[in-house]
Amino acid sequence: MVHNFKTDLTVDWCPGCGDFGIVTSITQALTELNLDPRGVVAVSGIGCSGKTPHYLNIAGAHTLHGRSIPYATGVKLSNPKLKVIVTGGDGDMLSIGAGHFVAEGRRNSGLTIMVYDNEVYGLTKGQAAPTMSLGEQTKSLTRANIFGKLNPIALALSAGYSMVARGFSFDMKQLKEIIKTAINHEGSSVIDILQPCPTYNNINTMEWYKQRVYKLEDDKSWNPVVTPEDSAETSGKKFASAMTKALEWGDRIPTGIFYQNKAIPPFTKRLAKNVPNYLEVTPAEQRVSTSEGYTVVDPKETFADKIIM
Amino acid sequence: MKTVDISITIGGPQGGGIDTSSNMISRAFAYSGYNVFGVREYHSNIKGRHSYTHLRVKKERPRSLKYPLDFLVALDPDTIFEHIEDVGKGTRIIYDNSIEKSDLSQARMIMKDTSDRIRQELVHSGEQMTVAGTISLMKKKGGIAIPVPFSDIVQKAISGGVPSRYYNTLGAALTLAISGVDVKFLEESIRFVFSSKEKVVEENVSVVKAAYDYCQENKFRTDNLEEIKRTPRFLLTGNDGAAIGKIMGGLRFQTYYPITPASDESTIIEEHEDLKWIESENSKLSKSGIAVVQTEDEISAIAMASGAAITGTRSSTATSGPGFSLMAEAISFAGIDEIPIVITLYQRGGPSTGLPTRNGQSDLLFALNTGHGEFPRIVFSSGDVEECIYDSINALNYAQRYQLPVIHLIDKNLANTSDFIPEIDSKRVKVPQVARIVHSPEWKRYSLNTNTGISEFGVFGKDIFWMTGDEHDELGHVTEDSELRDRMMVKRFHKLEVADSEIPLSEKAILYGPQNADVTFVTWGSQKGPILDVMEILEKEGKKCNLLYLKMFQPFPSEFVSGILSKAQMVIDVESNMLGQAANVVKLNTGIDITRRILKYNGRHMTEDEILDAARTIMGTSQKKIEVVLKHGA
Numbered sequence: 052m053v054h055n056f057k058t059d060l061t062v063d064w065c066p067g068c069g070d071f072g073i074v075t076s077i078t079q080a081l082t083e084l085n086l087d088p089r090g091v092v093a094v095s096g097i098g099c100s101g102k103t104p105h106y107l108n109i110a111g112a113h114t115l116h117g118r119s120i121p122y123a124t125g126v127k128l129s130n131p132k133l134k135v136i137v138t139g140g141d142g143d144m145l146s147i148g149a150g151h152f153v154a155e156g157r158r159n160s161g162l163t164i165m166v167y168d169n170e171v172y173g174l175t176k177g178q179a180a181p182t183m184s185l186g187e188q189t190k191s192l193t194r195a196n197i198f199g200k201l202n203p204i205a206l207a208l209s210a211g212y213s214m215v216a217r218g219f220s221f222d223m224k225q226l227k228e229i230i231k232t233a234i235n236h237e238g239s240s241v242i243d244i245l246q247p248c249p250t251y252n253n254i255n256t257m258e259w260y261k262q263r264v265y266k267l268e269d270d271k272s273w274n275p276v277v278t279p280e281d282s283a284e285t286s287g288k289k290f291a292s293a294m295t296k297a298l299e300w301g302d303r304i305p306t307g308i309f310y311q312n313k314a315i316p317p318f319t320k321r322l323a324k325n326v327p328n329y330l331e332v333t334p335a336e337q338r339v340s341t342s343e344g345y346t347v348v349d350p351k352e353t354f355a356d357k358i359i360m
Numbered sequence: 361m362k363t364v365d366i367s368i369t370i371g372g373p374q375g376g377g378i379d380t381s382s383n384m385i386s387r388a389f390a391y392s393g394y395n396v397f398g399v400r401e402y403h404s405n406i407k408g409r410h411s412y413t414h415l416r417v418k419k420e421r422p423r424s425l426k427y428p429l430d431f432l433v434a435l436d437p438d439t440i441f442e443h444i445e446d447v448g449k450g451t452r453i454i455y456d457n458s459i460e461k462s463d464l465s466q467a468r469m470i471m472k473d474t475s476d477r478i479r480q481e482l483v484h485s486g487e488q489m490t491v492a493g494t495i496s497l498m499k500k501k502g503g504i505a506i507p508v509p510f511s512d513i514v515q516k517a518i519s520g521g522v523p524s525r526y527y528n529t530l531g532a533a534l535t536l537a538i539s540g541v542d543v544k545f546l547e548e549s550i551r552f553v554f555s556s557k558e559k560v561v562e563e564n565v566s567v568v569k570a571a572y573d574y575c576q577e578n579k580f581r582t583d584n585l586e587e588i589k590r591t592p593r594f595l596l597t598g599n600d601g602a603a604i605g606k607i608m609g610g611l612r613f614q615t616y617y618p619i620t621p622a623s624d625e626s627t628i629i630e631e632h633e634d635l636k637w638i639e640s641e642n643s644k645l646s647k648s649g650i651a652v653v654q655t656e657d658e659i660s661a662i663a664m665a666s667g668a669a670i671t672g673t674r675s676s677t678a679t680s681g682p683g684f685s686l687m688a689e690a691i692s693f694a695g696i697d698e699i700p701i702v703i704t705l706y707q708r709g710g711p712s713t714g715l716p717t718r719n720g721q722s723d724l725l726f727a728l729n730t731g732h733g734e735f736p737r738i739v740f741s742s743g744d745v746e747e748c749i750y751d752s753i754n755a756l757n758y759a760q761r762y763q764l765p766v767i768h769l770i771d772k773n774l775a776n777t778s779d780f781i782p783e784i785d786s787k788r789v790k791v792p793q794v795a796r797i798v799h800s801p802e803w804k805r806y807s808l809n810t811n812t813g814i815s816e817f818g819v820f821g822k823d824i825f826w827m828t829g830d831e832h833d834e835l836g837h838v839t840e841d842s843e844l845r846d847r848m849m850v851k852r853f854h855k856l857e858v859a860d861s862e863i864p865l866s867e868k869a870i871l872y873g874p875q876n877a878d879v880t881f882v883t884w885g886s887q888k889g890p891i892l893d894v895m896e897i898l899e900k901e902g903k904k905c906n907l908l909y910l911k912m913f914q915p916f917p918s919e920f921v922s923g924i925l926s927k928a929q930m931v932i933d934v935e936s937n938m939l940g941q942a943a944n945v946v947k948l949n950t951g952i953d954i955t956r957r958i959l960k961y962n963g964r965h966m967t968e969d970e971i972l973d974a975a976r977t978i979m980g981t982s983q984k985k986i987e988v989v990l991k992h993g994a
Contacts, residue, residue, distance in 0.1 A: 060837060089798070092820050094667070097829075105828070105837050110820040112670065112697075113828035113838070114663070115689055121660035125667020128651060129613045129675065130821050154656035326649035327634055335671040335821060337648045339610025340791040341638060346608040346753070347791075350784040352636035354604055357594050359390045359780070 054088045056081045058108045067257075069169060069220035069246020070099055074106050076223045077136065077165075080230040081109070091134045094123035096143040098174050100167035103138040117148030120155045120164065127160045130335035131319040134234055136163040141180040142172050145201050149181075156210025158318040159238040163230065166203055166241065169248040170255055177251030190253045203243040204297035204309055208290065213238035213312040215293065217305065219264050220246035221257055229308060238317045245304070260304070267296065267307035277312040286314065362586065364394065364419055366539060367426055369446060370531055371412030371994075372435030373469065374405050377528030380553055381435075382413035384532040386595065387549030388541050389417045390780065393588025397422035397889075399965045400776040401994070404620070404716045408469045410438045412994065414965070417539075419588060421780060423744070423889030426968040427992065431538070432503075433531045437462035438470055440491045440498075441478050442994040449502030453495060454534050456527070457507035460492040506580060508534060517570035518563045526567045533571035540585035543572050594781040598774035598886075601745040602704055603628035604784065605752025606676060607635065607650065610791045613668035613675035614652045615661040620717050621775040622678040622706040626652055638786070658683035662690040666699045670827070672794040672819035674756050676702035680772075681710045681723055688731045691765050695735025697827045698806070698815070698852065700759035701766070704752070707885075708772045709963040718963025719773040721885050721936040725944065727767045728914055734849070736856040738762065740867070740912040741769035743888035745779040751911075753789040754867065760794060761862075762855045763817060771936060773965045774886040798822045804834035808847055813854025860915035868917040871924060873906030879979060880928040882954060884910040884942050886965070887934050893968045894975060903979070913945050922950040932978055934958045934971060940987075955985040964993025 056078040064070045081091060093104040097116035104111025114122040119139050127135045144152050144166045155162065170183040177191030181201040188195040207215045214236045218226035226244065233240035245264070247257045267273045275293060277286040293310035323329040341347055351358070368385065372378050379400070386396040397416050403409035416422040428448025434440045434455040441464055447453065464470075464479055479489060485500070487493035495505050510530055514523040529550070536546050546568050554560045575581050596604070603625045606614065616626035630652040637647070655661040661677045668675040679687065684705050694701045707723045709715030727739045738758050742751045748770060755768040796819050805825035807815040815834075818825055826836030831848060833839045873895060881891050888909050895905040908924050925931055925946070933943040933954040938961045943954040958974040960966055974988040 088824060089822060102838075105826055108824065110824050111826045111836075112667075112820075113826065113830070115693055115829055118659060118663045118690065121655065121663035122667040124660075125613070125615070125664035125669075125675070126671055126820055127667075128653060128664070129668030129673040130671040133671070133821055150656055151660055154660065322651055322653075325630075325633055326651050328647050329649065329651065332648060334612035334648075334651050334668065334675075335673045335819065336796070337612050337673075338793060339612070339674060340793045344790045344792060345787050346610065347635075347637050348608045348786070349636050349638045350604065350608060350786055353607065353632055354594065354600075354784075357596055357600060357604075358592050359387060359595050360592050 053082065054108070056088065056108050058106055060105055062106055063102070064099055065250050067247070067249035068099070069248070070103070070167060072220035072223050072226065073165065073167065073244055073246065074103060076226040076230055077107065079223070079227045080234065083227070084231055084234060086134060090132065091136065092126050093136050093138065094119050094126065095138045096140070096148060098140040098143050098172065100138050100140040100143060117143055118151065119143065120148060120151040120162065123162050124155065124158065124160050127162060128319065128322065130333045131161070131330055132333055135161070136165065136234065138165045138167065140172070141166055141168045141170065141182045141203070145181045145203060145206070153206070153210045155239055156207060156212045159211065159213050159315055160318040161237060162239045163233040164239065164241045166243045167246060168203060168243050169246045169252055171248050171251045173248045173251055187254060189251060191251050202297060203241070205294060207241040208294055208297060208310060212241045213315040214240035214308070215310045216240065216308040217243045217245065219260055219306050220244055221261065222264070222306070225266060225306065232308065232311070236311060237313070238315055263302060263304045264306050265303055267305050267309065275308045275310045277314055279314040281314065286312065364417060364585070366417040366431070367429045368415045368417070368431040368433065368535060369412050369429050369443060370433040370435070370535070371410060371439030371443065372528065373407065373438070374402055374409050374411045375407035376435055378411050378413060378435070381528035381532045382415060383553055384529065384546060384549045385415060385535060386778065387552060388536050388545040390593065390595070391545040391548050391590060392541055392585060393590045394419060395421045395780045397425065398778045399425060399773060401964065402717050410442050410469065410994070412439065424893045424968040425965065431535050433535050435527045435531050437491050438467050440494050441467055441470060442474070444478065444481060444494060444497060445992060446994065447498040447501050447503040451498070451503045452506055452538060453498055453503050454506045454508060454531065455491070456510035458509070458511060460490065460495070460507065462491045464489040508574065513570045513574055514567055517566040521563070526564065529564045529567050530571055533568040534575065537572045537575040538580050538582060540582050542584070542587070543568060591782065594784060595778060596745050596781050597776060597778050598742070598745050598748050598770055599624040600628055601748030602678070602752045602770060603632070605749040606756065607632055608786065608791070609753035609756040610674040611676055611756060612648070612650055613665065613673045614650060615655050615664045615677045616679065617655050617658045617661050617683055619680045619683050621708060621772045622680045622683070622704065624775070625678045625704065658686040659690065662687040662701070662703065666690060666694055666701050669699050669701050670820045672796045672821070674760065674794065676704060676756065678704040678706065680706045680708050682713065684723065684726070684730065691737070692731030692733055692735060693829050694765040695731060695737060695852070696733070696829060696831070698763040699765070700763050702755045702759050702768060703765060704755070704768045704770060706770050706772060706775050709961070715963035719771055719936055719965055720961065720963060721771050722938070722941065722961070724769065724913060724941040727769060728945070730767070736764050736853050737914055738764065738766045738859060738912070739769065739914040741885050742774065743885050743909065743911070744774065745777060746781055748774065749784060750789050753791065757789070757792065758859065758863070760792065762859045763814060764855060769885070771885045773936070777886065794819070796822055805836050806832060806834045806848070808834055808851055810851070812858045813851045814858065856915055863912070863915070865917060865920060868912035869920055870909045870911070871906060872909060874904060877904040877906040878929050879903060879905045879975070880924065880931045881905065881907045881934055882910065882931060882943065882946065883907065883934040885936070887936065887971070890966050890968045890971050891934060894972045897972060898975070910942055913942070916945065916949045918949040921946060922952060925950065925952045930956065930979065932956045932958060932975060934966070936960050936966065957987045958990065959987060960990035962991060962993060966990060967992065
């Protein structure tokens with residue numbers, strides 16, 4: 052029987068919320084990839100996006116505001132055999148969790164990170180999120196936003212993420228494909244997902260986005276993939292093209308895969324160089340006790356350097 | 361047989377090889393068959409400021425340090441200036457005779473307020489503001505000056521090079537020569553310390569020989585120190601002990617963010633990532649190691665370790681006050697989500713950055729209350745290096761058994777204590793394997809159907825279940841149902857009652873000494889050793905003493921503590937903090953107010969002599985409410 056990746060819980064997002072399209076894209080991607088439901092884990096933070104794991108019929112942790120990335124990293128690094136997806140809001144990922152967002156770029160642990168980008172904090176009644184443009188005033192703001200807009204794509208690229216993409220929650224076909232590529236990607240990926248907040252963001256509506264988004268892949272010459280065989284020059288050019296596209300915003304907004312570098316080794320492989328058998332028998336799977344129930348570690352042998360003979 | 365009890369302080373600039381020097385001294389005494397106990401004191405500084413090691417050498421295992429010193433070994437002028445108070449009758453002061461003219465005002469690395477204090481003392485004593493003046497003051501206190509031409513001795517021993525680079529070896533050599541330790545033992549320790557560097561070994565051995573010759577010529581040597589049969593022992597710090605315990609306890613994932621004095625533990629684990637298995641259990645499949653991850657901050661450290669715990673990995677993190685403060689929210693999450701996680705909390709002097717490299721026991725009340733909301737946790741502490749080993753295994757066991765955050769307290773003094781441990785027993789504490797099974801569809805992660813509050817554990821990778829920081833149902837989904845909320849709260853706290861009933865009393869509190877005594881000391885952490893030594897001295901004077909040594913603060917052994925304290929004649933609380941935090945916990949749980957207290961919060965280690973003096977003061981007064989604050993320490 053085909054596993055149903057959707058739970059039967061009542062979804063309590065507002066009618067017209069972009070989150071619905073994201074959950075559908077995730078469940079379709081998991082189904083099409085034919086993944087073992089026990090081999091995938093979803094981790095989230097706080098906010099509307101944080102509820103996602105409860106709606107997915109896989110193991111899920113709905114953690115702390117801003118901390119989904121470190122919790123997810125702990126899951127991944129202790130059991131690198133698991134596929135780990137992370138769902139978080141723009142505030143969750145790029146404001147309170149920005150330090151972890153940047154650090155994970157350097158690690159490249161192998162997480163699929165989805166940023167639910169609607170420019171507002173919905174669950175706390177519509178405050179400005181870090182992706183809102185300077186001077187914009189959505190309906191629940193008392194005054195126009197006096198913060199600059201943070202660029203998630205450019206930040207992810209600078210942080211070192213080996214895959215960076217953007218989706219639109221009302222284009223589930225494209226989003227699903229991006230998610231599939233990201234889950235199969237060995238390193239960590241960031242997918243910035245544009246979505247309306249029908250309750251609090253009356254500016255960046257579904258219509259607003261539909262008039263502006265275009266797909267990078269529609270240009271047949273667009274090739275964001277860096278392979279280990281590519282020269283430093285080629286890979287540099289691809290990074291530069293991604294960065295140029297990242298800066299595009301306004302009348303035209305690119306979606307699709309901006310950059311995918313398959314040459315950067317994931318953190319798990321870097322750890323494997325130091326920790327014996329790390330990938331074969333993961334920390335989660337290791338035996339810690341003997342048949343008699345005592346430690347498997349021989350203290351005299353392991354700590355021989357501490358003995359004064 | 362002569363009683364051997366030698367106290368040594370060797371000091372010099374941070375980065376000047378003090379550690380190497382004290383290591384040489386400890387090893388040479390060890391090779392002669394003796395036991396050495398030591399504590400390292402240092403500034404929050406990389407190079408230049410005053411650091412020192414305080415050691416005690418005995419035949420039996422020392423448990424404490426004491427003043428006055430038998431040897432003060434100064435590798436620079438600052439050491440002379442800083443340690444005036446440590447000198448008493450018979451203290452040999454070994455120093456470089458070329459620094460005698462050094463003026464206090466030139467000792468720029470001494471903290472201004474410390475320098476002002478030293479100046480006042482010298483003025484008061486009518487001495488010059490120089491090393492010579494300070495030595496003169498030390499002589500008045502009974503000190504014996506041993507000025508040595510450091511540079512000449514080194515230059516005679518080796519050609520070329522910077523002589524001061526060998527001063528640490530020279531300091532060690534002079535101390536050992538005067539103590540009567542055979543030169544062969546120091547040579548052996550030099551070979552160990554500089555292992556692969558043959559040229560360095562040769563040069564240092566020449567310096568050692570020159571130093572021994574110098575002492576011989578000048579008749580500084582005392583009788584030869586009696587050699588005792590040597591046995592193999594572990595030379596371990598508290599940091600080592602905790603790392604070893606975790607490794608033996610099945611730790612497979614450790615996270616940390618750099619902080620003094622906690623990060624040494626993670627470095628030690630990393631150095632031993634490649635585990636050596638007990639032979640009979642060895643097979644290719646089981647060959648394993650520990651993943652140690654340096655995180656971007658302490659929030660990430662606790663979150664990552666918690667994430668690893670969810671996959672069934674025994675995991676932990678180690679930190680100190682500032683980092684622990686950052687972990688508060690995630691500890692609360694581990695509480696409601698019943699995550700088996702160990703946080704080793706190395707206490708240093710707070711608040712805020714406080715005294716970042718100095719001792720403190722001021723985080724006990726915080727550890728008991730970290731994180732918002734009410735949730736069960738286990739909070740316990742270690743008092744010596746050996747306890748650090750087995751307590752760290754137990755910490756991982758408690759976390760797994762009761763599925764909650766375990767906070768293991770170790771004070772900085774203990775973290776930086778070095779001690780000789782005769783043996784590590786791999787069968788003293790059991791290490792249960794985490795069950796990693798696929799449960800039947802009826803299984804619920806937070807099942808309320810238990811007699812213990814402990815639901816059957818499941819892991820990501822095997823079972824499908826949910827976790828949330830919200831109150832949740834048995835499956836782990838969010839709930840705000842008023843009745844379910846009550847049941848979940850009760851279930852979680854039930855685990856603490858079960859923990860209290862299952863964990864043996866000996867892991868919670870220990871009574872040392874007779875049931876009935878004239879004086880009952882109460883303490884926790886690294887004062888255990890010094891107080892046991894103080895008790896021996898007082899007993900020789902006819903005072904009956906006992907010690908109520910507290911280890912576990914949550915769950916707290918109220919009945920036991922109450923039973924002892926309610927019939928005690930005189931109770932004296934001893935702690936390294938200002939508020940008497942453990943005494944407050946005792947009062948909270950038993951209603952008994954301990955009004956006689958010996959406290960120290962200047963960040964320096966407590967010594968046998970000052971606890972003894974304070975105890976005598978308290979015993980000698982009819983005052984029922986008295987607080988003696990200890991002030992000693994450079």
